[in-house]
Amino acid sequence: MKLLGSPTSPYVRKCRVTLAELGLADSVAFVVAPPTSDELIAVNPVMKVPALVLDNGDSLFDSRMIMRYLNEKAGGKLYPAGDWAMVRRESTAEGMIDASLLLRMETFARPEQFRWDGWIETQSKKINSVLDAMEAEVGTLGNVTGAAIGMACGLGYLDFRFADWGWRNGRPGLAKWFEGFSARASMQGSKHE
Amino acid sequence: MKLLGSPTSPYVRKCRVTLAELGLADSVAFVVAPPTSDELIAVNPVMKVPALVLDNGDSLFDSRMIMRYLNEKAGGKLYPAGDWAMVRRESTAEGMIDASLLLRMETFARPEQFRWDGWIETQSKKINSVLDAMEAEVGTLGNVTGAAIGMACGLGYLDFRFADWGWRNGRPGLAKWFEGFSARASMQGSKHE
Structure with missing residues (x-):
């Protein structure tokens, strides 16, 4: 493969x-x-x-x-059978990544004269909405699951492309969780470059 | 629920x-x-x-x-265990729907002065690419699966929002398959309005 x-x-x-x-x-x-x-x-x-x-x-x-x-x-344990709350969290993280990519396209790839503040606001709102939701249930991200991997890579992408976002502000739980998850060899070996 | x-x-x-x-x-x-x-x-x-x-x-x-x-x-049969080719087709249909929605946002929701031909071309290319790929393997869409539902709703959306697209042109297999699937009560009962 x-x-x-x-x-x-x-x-x-x-x-x-x-x-x-x-x-x-x-x-x-x-x-x-x-x-x-x-x-x-x-x-x-x-x-x-x-x-x-x-x-x-x-x-x-x-x-x-x-x-x-x-x-x-x-035969892994990333998707425990019947754990639909984890699937919801995975979808939540995915929504943040999708919005981040659309924001990146809008503010980088798209020619300046065609950028639209309305779109930037919409995607930014989604990102912050997901960050707040995940801060509120960060305690559920403990195991290595599809949700945890999604959220960690989503946060890593924010650091990579939107370093000035300040997503850690007011979200100490998520910041601490990400610090721990980022130390994993899987994350260290796949840093954006 | x-x-x-x-x-x-x-x-x-x-x-x-x-x-x-x-x-x-x-x-x-x-x-x-x-x-x-x-x-x-x-x-x-x-x-x-x-x-x-x-x-x-x-x-x-x-x-x-x-x-x-x-x-x-x-206990349904929309996702037969191990049928990953069906999952690929479902993802293919999903990609077409995603591109269709982005195209709709670009050409309808976004103020005219901020529309970008480059984005319109990229999304249009994805839609046609998926249509061509599915035409080539339309014979695999026979059963009612996640892939078939996805593709049918994707095509229905093209008819709804992009009636002038002419997606049936050069794709007789897909056109015929869609005609048949659209006759199902599930499709008739969920028409866009």
Whole structure:
């Protein structure tokens, strides 16, 4: 198997952290391939990273589906059966990442004259809304799950692209949790670059 | 349980079709609640529809997670164990819906002076890329699965918001499949309005 993606993508990082946590890092090659590359598009018509290419030539995406597949193959514990509250938290983290990427597109990729404050406000509001919600239930993020990996990579992306956001302000629980989770080898080995 | 959302959302329609296909339509109330409503935001910090509110007060989102939950609760067959190719097709359809929504935001919600042709082209390319990929494997969409529901609602949304797209041109297999799937009571009972 091989994982296609860019080291700057939080979705890709989620999968790299998952591989490391499941002990699969040595059996799945990480291939740097941006969303616009022919290699990526050939296996993902949605033209997004990451994509996982299986040994039979089939592919999987997006990150939440790749993570479920890898967890099943490894007999992992990232998605305990019936723990739907964890799934809700994973979706919550995913919503923050989605908003962060749209904000990045708006404030970086889009030509300046076409940027719209209304869109920036909407995405920023979503990010802060998720941060507040997760601060309120940070105690549930204890185990290494799909939700914890999602939230950690989401926060790591904020530090990477929005260093001035100050997301730690007023959210001491989340800040402390992230500090601990970030020390894991899986996170250290997948830093954005 | 109750499902919160707007009748114009393809993600909401996916869940409504799922409820009908699983025979749960009578046991889950559909509550019209736009993404900006207090009722929705209270159960989904990501501020997106749909959200499913469980009997214990907890919530679930987004549509793919709601569909998995409902399928598990009903003992349904929308997600056969180990059928990862179906999951890939579901993700493919989801990518088309995501791009369609971003295109709708760009060409309708965003003030005209801030619209960017580059973004419109990128999202349009994704939509056509998915349509072509699904045309090539339309024969695999036979059963009622998460992938089939996703693709049907994605195509229904194109007809709803982008009636001039002409997605059927050059894609006779997909057009025929959609015609058949659209005749299902679940689709007829959840038309966009």
